[in-house]
Amino acid sequence: MREMQAPASFTESQRTAYALIRRSGLFDAHWYTSQLANMALPSDLVAHYVTEGVFLGLWPNPYFDGDWYLVKYPDVAAAGVNPLAHYVEFGRSERRAPRGSVDPYLEDALGRISQLEYKLAHEQQRVDHLLGEVEGMAHFRDEFEKVRHTKSYQAVFEEPAPLVTVSIATAGRPDLLIERCLASVMNQTHENLQILVVGDHCTDDTEQRLRALNDPRIEFHNMPRRGPYPRPGRDRWLVAGTEPANVARPLSRGSFITYLDDDDAFELHRIERLIDVSRETRADFIWHSFWFLQRDGSWVPHGNGRFEHGEVGTSMVFHHGWFKILPFDVRAYRVQEPGDWNFARRINYLRPNKHFLREPLTRYYKNYGETSFVAQEGEEFLD
Structure with a gap:
């Protein structure tokens, strides 16, 4: 069956359920089709389950009974969410049962999987801590422990209209920068902003076009050369924009910083x-869900609330201005981490007060036709 996107007519709740279920691997198309009897076979079985099948009592696989799940867990029914989507996102990790009478061998297997997931999460915490030690983060941790409870640090949470720095790295995309990115920043309902745009050695008319906006909140700084980064390829993609992000660190004046x-x-x-x-x-570090652009032009909310790779992106974080002392690491590619996750992981090493907001507040415009990086003439490379 060909891959399909959620229909544009879906509600946002249905889009979320559709995306979760399709990615989960828990939808058995052959099993589902066997329950349709004389009904016309829908072109998209997952879409049919989300919009109709769940209300008809159809099972998405032999081991999940949506009707039973809603009766067993009235909080899910009260929330009005798709039962299988809830199980995928929350129920499985919370050890909720997928049906009333589960085969004992399957139940044992699910229990072992849950234990393995817990152990893997525990080991990941240990690895992340050891990485922080190796990366020389201990002195940042000690400084943070000294300052986090001081009056000056805590005062920013009481400011009636705090200055917020919005850090933007740019390279060769002045149209998108001005018409999409900056338009969304300049028109924020909170107006006390430092809009810090750093060019990764822009050689076009970015500076002139920014000046023409005539917004005193915008500051533009252009790097005299690009990088150095790894050569074009996956490693380059992982850490693109790191150098201008670091140029912005000491220039940031905001009580809070976002990107x-x-x-x-x-x-x-x-x-x-x-x-x-x-x-x-009074969270030191906030991250939130976001809208993810699909190939068909529709938007699907993304973000499960877990602090992990793939769930915490730079444009979805907001943190206390103190953390500007922590640089981004252009060599994050050596441990095969995107620069934004590497930064978030290292902040997490400091054990800040974190908070996840389940509201999509950023629109991530996935460019499905994006071309690979092209090196500038005379550009120097790492490794």
């Missing part, structure tokens, strides 16, 4: 919302 890729966009209330959440939770 945006030059081809993405914020929801217009994003910064105001995150300031409110920071006051409520």
